[in-house]
Amino acid sequence: MKSIFTKPFTQQEAIDEATIERVSELLRGGRLHRYNTLEGEISEAALLEKEYAAYQEARYCLACSSGGYALAVALRAAGLSPGDTVLANAYTLAPVPGAIHNAGGVPLFVEIDDAWHIDIDDLQHKAEASGARFLMLSHMRGHIADMERIVAICKTHQITMIEDCAHTMGARWSGVRSGNFGHVAAFSAQTYKHINSGEGGLLTTDDPVIAARAIIMSGSYMLYQSHGAAPDESVFAQVKLETPNYSGRMDNMRATILRGQLQNLDDNVRRWNERYKVLETRLSRSSAIDVTNRRQNEEFVGSSIQFRPRLAVSGFEPLISNCLARGVDIKWFGAEHPRAFTSRYDSWRYLGKPQALPQTLEVLSRTCDIRVPLTFDLADCRLVADIVAEEVEALQGDFAMTQQGDLESPSKPKSQN
Numbered sequence: 232m233k234s235i236f237t238k239p240f241t242q243q244e245a246i247d248e249a250t251i252e253r254v255s256e257l258l259r260g261g262r263l264h265r266y267n268t269l270e271g272e273i274s275e276a277a278l279l280e281k282e283y284a285a286y287q288e289a290r291y292c293l294a295c296s297s298g299g300y301a302l303a304v305a306l307r308a309a310g311l312s313p314g315d316t317v318l319a320n321a322y323t324l325a326p327v328p329g330a331i332h333n334a335g336g337v338p339l340f341v342e343i344d345d346a347w348h349i350d351i352d353d354l355q356h357k358a359e360a361s362g363a364r365f366l367m368l369s370h371m372r373g374h375i376a377d378m379e380r381i382v383a384i385c386k387t388h389q390i391t392m393i394e395d396c397a398h399t400m401g402a403r404w405s406g407v408r409s410g411n412f413g414h415v416a417a418f419s420a421q422t423y424k425h426i427n428s429g430e431g432g433l434l435t436t437d438d439p440v441i442a443a444r445a446i447i448m449s450g451s452y453m454l455y456q457s458h459g460a461a462p463d464e465s466v467f468a469q470v471k472l473e474t475p476n477y478s479g480r481m482d483n484m485r486a487t488i489l490r491g492q493l494q495n496l497d498d499n500v501r502r503w504n505e506r507y508k509v510l511e512t513r514l515s516r517s518s519a520i521d522v523t524n525r526r527q528n529e530e531f532v533g534s535s536i537q538f539r540p541r542l543a544v545s546g547f548e549p550l551i552s553n554c555l556a557r558g559v560d561i562k563w564f565g566a567e568h569p570r571a572f573t574s575r576y577d578s579w580r581y582l583g584k585p586q587a588l589p590q591t592l593e594v595l596s597r598t599c600d601i602r603v604p605l606t607f608d609l610a611d612c613r614l615v616a617d618i619v620a621e622e623v624e625a626l627q628g629d630f631a632m633t634q635q636g637d638l639e640s641p642s643k644p645k646s647q648n
């Protein structure tokens with residue numbers, strides 16, 4: 232009998248009782264709006280901003296309605312004008328191209344390398360050739376590219392970098408928090424991210440003008456002084472009448488939930504990484520699966536794992552369905568039509584004629600992805616990895632790998648389809 236995995240891949244942990252109690256108190260008080268405070272009271276949203284700025288080691292923080300909203304506001308606050316080109320990874324999640332489009336920018340996609348980072352050579356080339364003034368860098372699935380090189384490219388070409396840290400909240404590169412390399416960073420608190428209030432976003436920056444503009448844009452009704460990590464009045468005086476209100480505030484209930492979770496974030500990062508390690512160890516033990524070694528500079532958060540089965544691309548559909556039949560939900564980015572999520576640039580037709588990024592398509596055609604919820608224990612992770620390894624190995628005979636994969640590992644015997 233084949234073993235079956237029965238836990239859902241979409242179940243998050245419960246909100247802790249102390250937080251539920253604090254939310255109940257807030258509900259009893261009825262002051263849900265962030266600017267609805269009693270004399271001398273500091274709102275939960277403002278406290279969250281103060282605490283997240285401290286956690287992130289950033290000067291300013293704005294709590295807002297979603298990660299995608301934070302990205303769009305970041306671009307606008309950083310001075311994007313309609314029609315401006317924005318360099319962006321070709322592999323990211325739909326809120327990213329959506330935010331660029333929303334802010335009036337035009338994405339110019341950059342290839343990814345075979346470990347899912349932005350391809351730095353292609354970035355360099357496109358930065359030079361396009362004269363773009365913005366880079367929206369997604370640390371997609373938590374893989375952090377060589378930030379020293381990216382910062383250098385941005386400096387040379389006077390590019391403003393916005394970091395999409397939806398998958399790197401809590402991560403570091405060379406000891407520096409992900410999000411502190413660019414001019415401004417955006418984080419998401421949507422249910423499947425590292426903190427969960429259902430929906431929510433955080434924007435951080437060290438730039439006072441960007442911070443003031445973002446706060447006014449989020450819909451501050453000129454009550455910006457009650458924010459938790461905002462610049463001085465003098466900065467607002469420069470921008471407040473020149474900046475529109477694009478309402479997207481965070482409410483006090485979500486802020487209360489997030490404040491509770493922020494206290495556990497570092498502990499949860501450790502728990503994610505324990506689970507990741509179990510999956511990584513077991514998957515890489517199979518000669519049928521390639522798992523990328525993470526780089527030394529990277530302190531990542533293993534809230535998902537990516538791997539490449541050594542199968543012909545035609546073997547991926549059967550692999551996904553065989554694993555699903557045993558309860559293991561693998562995402563595959565190579566499918567012709569997006570299922571439940573879109574992460575491939577050719578799914579975003581509203582952007583006009585698809586750009587050609589053959590390297591990205593090649594990498595994604597062999598990329599599998601598993602989400603790692605904290606509701607899985609270590610034994611669950613072992614079982615998930617066992618099932619995946621068994622199913623890949625079972626398909627290797629019928630779907631032997633050809634082409635590129637063989638080049639990566641010349642020691643393995645070549646086989647023909």
Ligand SMILES: *Cc1c(COP(=O)(O)O)cnc(C)c1O
Nearest residue numbers: 297298299324326395397419421
């Ligand atoms: C979740 C996510 C976002 C932001 O998503 P929202 O749903 O708008 O909070 C941005 N980028 C990536 C890569 C994401 O996964």
